[in-house]
Structures are given as structure tokens and as C-alpha cells.
Amino acid sequence: xxxxxxxxxxxxxxxxxxxxxxxxxxxxxxxxxxxxxxxxxxxxxxxxxxxxxxxxxxxxxxxxxxxxxxxxxxxxxxxxxxxxxxxxxxxxxxxxxxxxxxxxxxxxxxxxxxxxxxxxxxxxxxxxxxxx
Numbered sequence: 001x002x003x004x005x006x007x008x009x010x011x012x013x014x015x016x017x018x019x020x021x022x023x024x025x026x027x028x029x030x031x032x033x034x035x036x037x038x039x040x041x042x043x044x045x046x047x048x049x050x051x052x053x054x055x056x057x058x059x060x061x062x063x064x065x066x067x068x069x070x071x072x073x074x075x076x077x078x079x080x081x082x083x084x085x086x087x088x089x090x091x092x093x094x095x096x097x098x099x100x101x102x103x104x105x106x107x108x109x110x111x112x113x114x115x116x117x118x119x120x121x122x123x124x125x126x127x128x129x130x131x132x
Contacts, residue, residue: 025079026072035094038072041065046091048073049080095123 026039036045043065051061058073080087102119105111 023075025075026069027076027079034097036090038068038076041068043068045076045080045087046094048076049087049091052077052080099123 027036027045028039029035030037037043038045038048048061051064052058056064058070058077061073062068062070102111102116106113106116
């Protein structure tokens with residue numbers, strides 16, 4: 001049996017174009033710089049990060065918020081993973097400001113004691129207030 005030499009160009013560069021340029025993180029400052037939200041939504045960064053830290057997968061997050069794009073959730077989680085300290089600092093500052101607002105509202109009689117206590121209880125397990 002004679003072997004036929006096969007002409008192959010398996011060493012040629014691939015022709016499929018891939019774009020490796022950076023992808024923008026789909027986040028924006030809102031309410032005059034008071035909160036970071038996902039582009040085109042009212043969902044705040046802390047919602048996504050908190051759920052991720054509780055073990056939600058990006059797919060589970062999108063199941064809860066079906067109007068969000070799965071690829072955006074992955075980008076936001078990647079942003080968080082690369083910027084953990086900055087995100088934690090932002091969340092601490094943001095919630096400290098919210099705490100002050102709730103305390104002032106309660107002191108001035110705009111918020112009931114029941115609502116104020118419920119707010120404080122909801123904040124008891126915030127991961128970014130702890131050293132982690």
C-alpha cells in the first residue's frame with residue numbers, strides 16, 4: 001500500500017476574529033453619586049455582590065432578576081473579585097450613610113421604632129462590616 005502525502009496547512013494562523021479588548025463593567029453611579037447601580041436598572045451593586053457571597057451563581061441571580069443579562073452579572077462578579085477591598089469600602093461608606101439617615105429619620109419622628117429596629121436587624125449580618 002502506498003502512502004499518499006497529505007498537503008496540510010495546519011500551522012497557518014486561525015482566521016476567526018476574536019476581540020480581546022476590555023469589556024466595560026455595566027455599572028453606573030446613580031442618585032447623584034450616592035449608589036452604584038447596574039446599567040439600565042434599579043438593581044444596586046450590593047444586591048449582586050451580597051447574593052454572590054451567599055453562594056448564588058450568576059444563573060441563580062438572573063433567575064431572580066430575569067431582565068438582567070447573564071454576561072453582565074459575570075462582568076460585575078469579576079469586577080468585585082478584582083476590587084474586593086474597594087467594593088467593601090464603598091459598601092461600608094454607603095451603609096454608614098444609610099444608617100445615619102435612618103437614625104435621623106427615627107430621631108425626628110419620621111420613622112417608627114418598629115421600622116427602625118427592622119432596618120437595624122436587617123443590617124446585623126452584613127459581611128462588609130466584618131473583617132473578612
